[in-house]
Amino acid sequence: MERLQKVIASSGYTSRRKAEELIKAGKVYVNNQQVTSLGTKVSSTDDIMVENVHLTKAKKEYYLLNKPRGVISSAKDEKGRKTVVDLIETSSRIYPIGRLDYDTTGLILLTNDGALAQRLAHPSYKIAKTYIAKLNKIFSLDDFYKLKKGIIVEGRKVIPTKLKIKSKDNQKGTSIVSITIVEGRNHIIKKIFQTLGYDVQKLKRESYDFLTLGNLKSGEYRSLSLKEVKKLYR
Numbered sequence: 001m002e003r004l005q006k007v008i009a010s011s012g013y014t015s016r017r018k019a020e021e022l023i024k025a026g027k028v029y030v031n032n033q034q035v036t037s038l039g040t041k042v043s044s045t046d047d048i049m050v051e052n053v054h055l056t057k058a059k060k061e062y063y064l065l066n067k068p069r070g071v072i073s074s075a076k077d078e079k080g081r082k083t084v085v086d087l088i089e090t091s092s093r094i095y096p097i098g099r100l101d102y103d104t105t106g107l108i109l110l111t112n113d114g115a116l117a118q119r120l121a122h123p124s125y126k127i128a129k130t131y132i133a134k135l136n137k138i139f140s141l142d143d144f145y146k147l148k149k150g151i152i153v154e155g156r157k158v159i160p161t162k163l164k165i166k167s168k169d170n171q172k173g174t175s176i177v178s179i180t181i182v183e184g185r186n187h188i189i190k191k192i193f194q195t196l197g198y199d200v201q202k203l204k205r206e207s208y209d210f211l212t213l214g215n216l217k218s219g220e221y222r223s224l225s226l227k228e229v230k231k232l233y234r
């Protein structure tokens with residue numbers, strides 16, 4: 001049994017807050033009986049009608065997007081900027097799982113499956129994410145070994161599960177580093193390198209758990225296969 005407003009929201013009909021308003025306004029019927037109490041619980045066999053529309057369960061959708069720069073990782077932006085959801089052709093109410101910064105590119109997942117999104121966002125669900133960072137200086141070996149052992153960022157230790165210097169440009173004085181971490185604090189990669197005295201000039205997420213960008217170009221996306229979704233749920 002689940003709360004009526006939650007069931008309405010997860011059908012994709014409207015948000016939970018709006019669903020609550022509709023219930024209070026007498027616009028919701030369960031098994032042909034008007035329901036106005038927010039405490040009402042329903043089961044999967046109950047027939048729910050909202051504003052004269054019978055709810056059917058929203059088909060779950062899962063997308064893997066290669067996010068371009070200059071796009072917001074949320075379903076809506078109060079400043080009207082383009083969001084990752086705008087890049088996907090669907091009429092379902094999908095949203096991104098986790099976040100990438102406005103100027104970060106690369107792999108981001110989107111879905112309307114709240115259960116999976118919640119699961120993956122939980123810290124106990126240690127998902128490895130690999131980023132390629134372009135640094136504004138040559139990454140010294142000293143700092144490489146320091147970071148490999150783990151450094152304290154804003155009071156908490158971060159230990160990369162993988163760390164590799166991919167290239168150095170001695171003329172421009174920049175380096176490209178590949179770093180894999182399991183934690184999900186906001187701006188964590190930029191903070192890691194800032195702690196060591198570097199600025200991240202470019203950042204791209206190359207992989208998320210077993211998923212990689214493959215051949216997807218910037219702005220392109222694909223649906224996840226059932227097998228991939230099952231694997232994420234494991």
Ligand code: URA
Pocket residue numbers: 099100101102104186187188189190191203
């Ligand atoms: N770490 C960052 O600093 N930015 C991102 O977008 C993702 C991880």
